[in-house]
Amino acid sequence: MSKNALIMGIETSCDETAAAIIQDDSSGIPKILSNIVSSQFDVHKKFGGVVPDLAARAHVEKIDLIVKKALMKSKKSLNDIDAVAATAGPGLIVCLSVGLNFAKALSLSLNKPFIGVNHLEGHALSPKLQTKLDYPYLLLLISGGHSQFLCVNGLGNYKRLGTTIDDALGEAFDKAAKLLGIEFPGGPKIEILAKKGNPNKFKLPMPIINKGGCNFSFAGLKTAVLKISSTIKTEQEKYDLAASFQNTIERILYKKTQVAFNEYLKINNNYSKNFVVAGGVAANKNIRKKIEEISNENKFNVFFPSLDLCGDNAAMIAMVGLEKFKSKNFDSHDLEARPRWQLDENAKFLKGAGVKI
Ligand SMILES: Nc1ncnc2c1ncn2[C@@H]1O[C@H](COP(=O)(O)OP(=O)(O)OP(=O)(O)O)[C@@H](O)[C@H]1O
Numbered sequence: 267m268s269k270n271a272l273i274m275g276i277e278t279s280c281d282e283t284a285a286a287i288i289q290d291d292s293s294g295i296p297k298i299l300s301n302i303v304s305s306q307f308d309v310h311k312k313f314g315g316v317v318p319d320l321a322a323r324a325h326v327e328k329i330d331l332i333v334k335k336a337l338m339k340s341k342k343s344l345n346d347i348d349a350v351a352a353t354a355g356p357g358l359i360v361c362l363s364v365g366l367n368f369a370k371a372l373s374l375s376l377n378k379p380f381i382g383v384n385h386l387e388g389h390a391l392s393p394k395l396q397t398k399l400d401y402p403y404l405l406l407l408i409s410g411g412h413s414q415f416l417c418v419n420g421l422g423n424y425k426r427l428g429t430t431i432d433d434a435l436g437e438a439f440d441k442a443a444k445l446l447g448i449e450f451p452g453g454p455k456i457e458i459l460a461k462k463g464n465p466n467k468f469k470l471p472m473p474i475i476n477k478g479g480c481n482f483s484f485a486g487l488k489t490a491v492l493k494i495s496s497t498i499k500t501e502q503e504k505y506d507l508a509a510s511f512q513n514t515i516e517r518i519l520y521k522k523t524q525v526a527f528n529e530y531l532k533i534n535n536n537y538s539k540n541f542v543v544a545g546g547v548a549a550n551k552n553i554r555k556k557i558e559e560i561s562n563e564n565k566f567n568v569f570f571p572s573l574d575l576c577g578d579n580a581a582m583i584a585m586v587g588l589e590k591f592k593s594k595n596f597d598s599h600d601l602e603a604r605p606r607w608q609l610d611e612n613a614k615f616l617k618g619a620g621v622k623i
């Protein structure tokens with residue numbers, strides 16, 4: 267075993283084929299030796315969303331090459347690797363299986379431990395690749411499939427404080443983008459269009475803003491965008507709607523983050539005031555600014571992963587792999603993919619009509 271553990275991470279839960287090599291470091295912040303991500307935008311663009319079978323086929327075609335590239339960039343050889351970690355869920359089962367089986371086969375052939383990783387835990391720990399951060403901390407996960415506040419008590423130990431009762435925030439961005447005629451994946455493009463628009467032009471709803479604790483609801487917002495978008499005649503109005511949409515999200519996050527801070531400190535008033543915001547939507551600069559504002563007002567230290575670590579990547583999977591490796595938390599080669607896998611497995615299912623929040 268090398269002095270500082272060397273971990274390979276593999277990620278194929280949705281439409282990114284990714285591989286990374288990270289190495290433990292005496293500074294307490296692991297070094298990212300390589301972090302290769304291959305996105306499948308072109309495969310899915312004409313369908314307006316991810317097509318599972320096409321995604322899986324693209325993973326099969328690419329995984330070999332991406333892992334080779336990650337190895338070459340890291341300047342390490344396969345025999346230097348101490349463990350192979352791969353996303354085991356949540357995600358599309360046909361996609362998860364590709365990376366998981368590849369990682370199992372590699373670990374068997376190298377006779378090195380295999381570690382199955384929860385993709386969401388990867389997002390949760392992603393800032394640890396850049397900052398020293400002790401447990402516990404508060405997490406806001408805003409991604410394509412999730413919008414949750416969680417208390418991160420330790421590795422594999424989460425308490426959910428709030429979640430979305432309908433759409434995830436990334437999903438809301440993508441759906442709003444589609445309504446504005448923006449090509450998939452539209453979320454990041456809303457941020458670009460919003461720069462040219464008036465954020466106060468359209469008044470959009472903020473569902474459950476004054477109730478439901480730090481739970482979210484974004485479906486009403488999408489319906490409002492649908493109605494307004496059908497009346498839009500000029501490009502400027504399109505920019506104004508993008509800006510108004512983004513501004514409404516910022517206000518919702520500002521308010522709900524205040525509630526989450528209070529709930530987190532209610533669990534234990536002595537908890538560290540460290541706050542991580544992770545997932546694809548955390549790349550949005552206006553959202554970052556607004557969250558920084560509320561964090562400063564409450565004297566919370568806020569940590570955002572760098573932009574390349576916000577969206578799906580394998581360095582974050584290797585990060586979880588490294589922590590599991592250090593505690594000898596290995597998995598058997600029988601481990602199955604888990605399409606559904608909540609971070610807080612005791613949290614109630616909070617979606618659908620009639621749900622009580
Ligand atoms: N700058 C941005 N502004 C708003 N949304 C963004 C931005 N960049 C990315 N997103 C959104 O982030 C989402 C992708 O994030 P991520 O890759 O973390 O999600 P996912 O892996 O599909 O979902 P999950 O992690 O919940 O399984 C997409 O919905 C995308 O539109």
Ligand SMILES: [Mg+2]
Nearest residue numbers: 409410577578
């Ligand atoms: Mg993700």
